[in-house]
Amino acid sequence: MEINLKRKLPIGIQTFENIRRENYMYVDKTALMWQIANNGKPYFMSRPRRFGKSLLLSTFEAYFEGKRELFEGLAVEKLESEWNTHIVLHLDLNAEKYDRPEALDAILSNRLTRWEADYGKGENETTLSLRFFGIIRRACEQTGRGVVVLVDEYDKPLLQALGNMPLLEYYRDTLKAFYGVLKSADRYLRFVFLTGVTKFAQVSVFSDLNQLNDISMDYAYSSICGxxxxxxxxxxxxxxxxxxxxxxxxxxxxxxxxxxxxxxxxxxxxxxxxxxxxxxxxxxxxxxxxxxxxxTGTPTFLVELLKKSDFDIRELIDGVELPESAFTEYRVTMNNPIPLIYQSGYLTIKEFDAEFKNYLLAFPNEEVKYGFINFLVPFYTSIPDEEKGFYIGKFVQELRTGNVDAFMTRLRAFFADFPYELNERTERHYQVVFYLVFKLMGQFTDAEVRSAKGRADAVVKTPKYIYVFEFKLDGTVEEALAQIDDRGYLIPYSADGRELVKVGVEFIATERNIGTWKVNA
Structure with missing residues (x-):
């Protein structure tokens, strides 16, 4: 029997020492790590979840603890000559459920107590901030070298409290004071690095830590994670x-x-x-x-933010154009979900207009694009989550075989039995449903949805057919078909060779559903 001896891949392993000692594959990022460690002191970087932030902090930890043997054969081995040992205070806020004020206080206090066992505690250090400052000072004085502070997922409590404003404000005030220690204790510190998913606005958590060097969008370090x-x-x-x-x-x-x-x-x-x-x-x-x-994580809270903000989903799917100031910081008081969606990894930078300093944000790849659109369907239609894949597959099969009536009957089911809270939505809600259906079909066939005037509402191409759809809100199917002809929607496909099919559809606002349709080949 042949045994496949595959190389060890560090899936879910976030400790640099484990990866190196147990011979897991490691993509060498140590040259960039060394450059950061030796070109400044207080840093902040945001990256999406599961993108290597924890491994990066663990690599910093091993480096500052002087564990030279772990770096044999890596780039930093040729860059570092001293390998000085520093005390490293590593705070990880990821593994906790933050649903009450005591949760954050408890995890901070627990970590401080463990550090105090090593470096002592002052009699008058009664608050979390005073205890943190005292630990840093004593650790530096005991070793004669600056302390290293690493904070992983600094924003986890804030993200979990987004729907609870009193709790969010409590966490924000607590963390603002706690992280502010890193400024007042500067003379005792060798290096500080904070990571998280989200860059909350300067006026909140980091207002007392305004000397942080935010390298989230620095060209020099854009490849340090991933x-x-x-x-x-x-x-x-x-x-x-x-x-x-x-x-x-x-x-x-x-x-x-x-x-x-x-x-x-x-x-x-x-x-x-x-x-x-x-x-x-x-x-x-x-x-x-x-x-x-x-x-590994569903974007439910992001979809809820989208719904509350009444943001046009179609714009999100096709790409959002924004100035940098509109997406690099998240302000809780602003009705703008894009910064969180971008920083969470569901959007990324695709284009940049250097003249006007505008960015185009869009889905990074097919995994995120179709995962996100699929996830949206139950929020905007009556189709249960477990059935949406079945519906989309049938949609594609019906158009491939030329069965437009079956396709339209199934499409009508998407509008049946809407939850009550969706019934009073504007026309745009129904347009969004059409949009989601045709975009999801794009996984399996060439499907386009109108994104500009002068184009049909939807075009679907299969091996045998090219379908052009026009939907009329409280209009007739004859008007829809006439618009296809009058505006020349078929002209771009006239020399294609496949059978061209026009589909006119009426949508009845009072019934909130598709009415009649007509097919002309």
Missing amino acids: ITKEELERDFQPEIKALAERNNLSPAEALAKMEARYDGYHFHPRGAGMFNPFSVLSCFSKLEYGNYWFH
Whole structure:
């Protein structure tokens, strides 16, 4: 029996020491790590979840603790000559449920108590902030070297409290005072690095820590988390070959499919495209192209923010154009969900207009695009989550076989039995439902939805047919078909060779559903 001895992939392993001692694969980021550690002191960086933030902090920890043996063969080995040892205070706020004020107080106090056991406690240090300052001061005085403070997921309590304003304000005030210690204790510190998903506005959590160097969108460090295409091809040739063989693809085809599904994150307009590391490693481990990153966390709170803000979902799906100031910081008081959606990894930088300083944000890749759109369907239609895949598959099959009546009957079901709170939505809500259906069909066939005037509402291309749909709100099917002819919607496809099919549809506002339709080939 042949035994497949695959290389060890560090899926879910976030400790640098474990990765190195137990011979897991490691993409060498230590040159960038060394550059950050030796070119400044207080840093902040935001990145989406499962993107390597915790591993980066663990790498800093091993470096500042002088564990030289862990870095043998890596880039930093040639850059560092001293390997000084520093006390490292590593605070991880990720593994806790923050649903009451005491939860944050407890985890901070517990961590401080453990540090006090090592470095002592002052009699008058009664608050969390005073205790933190005292620990830093004594640790520095005891060793004669500056202390290193690493904070992982600094914003986890705030994100969990977004729907509870009193709790959010309590957490914000607590963390503002706690993190503010890092400014007043500056003379005792060698290095500070905070990570999180979200950059909350300066006026809140970081107002007392305004000297932080935010490198979230620095070109020099845009590739420090994630995997570049160059790194993927350099470090993972055996895995690419195995993935290709399992899926009957050439290595080039296997890599191209990985690019479409997992690449496309940009943390600077000119920065390298980054692959999601969790999805890449999971794909190599299972040898299947799955939605690994998306399924590790559902964006329910983001969808709720979208609904509350009445943001046009179609604009989100096609790409949002914004100035940098509108998406790099999240302000709780602002009715704008885009910063959280961007920083959570569901949107990324796709284009940059240098003249007007505007960014185009869009889905980074197919995994995120179709995962997010699929997730939206139960929020905007009556179709249960477990049935949406069935419906979309049937939609595609019916158009491939030319069965427009079955397609329209099924589409009508999407508008049946809406929850009461959706019944009074504007016309735009129903347009969004059409939009979601046709966008999801785009996973399996060439489907376009109107994004500008002068185009049909929807165009779907199958091997045999090209369908042009026009929907009329409280209009007739004859008017819809006439508009297709009058505005020349079929002209771009006249030389295609496939059968052209016009579909006129009436939508009855009072019934909140599709009325009649007519097909002209």
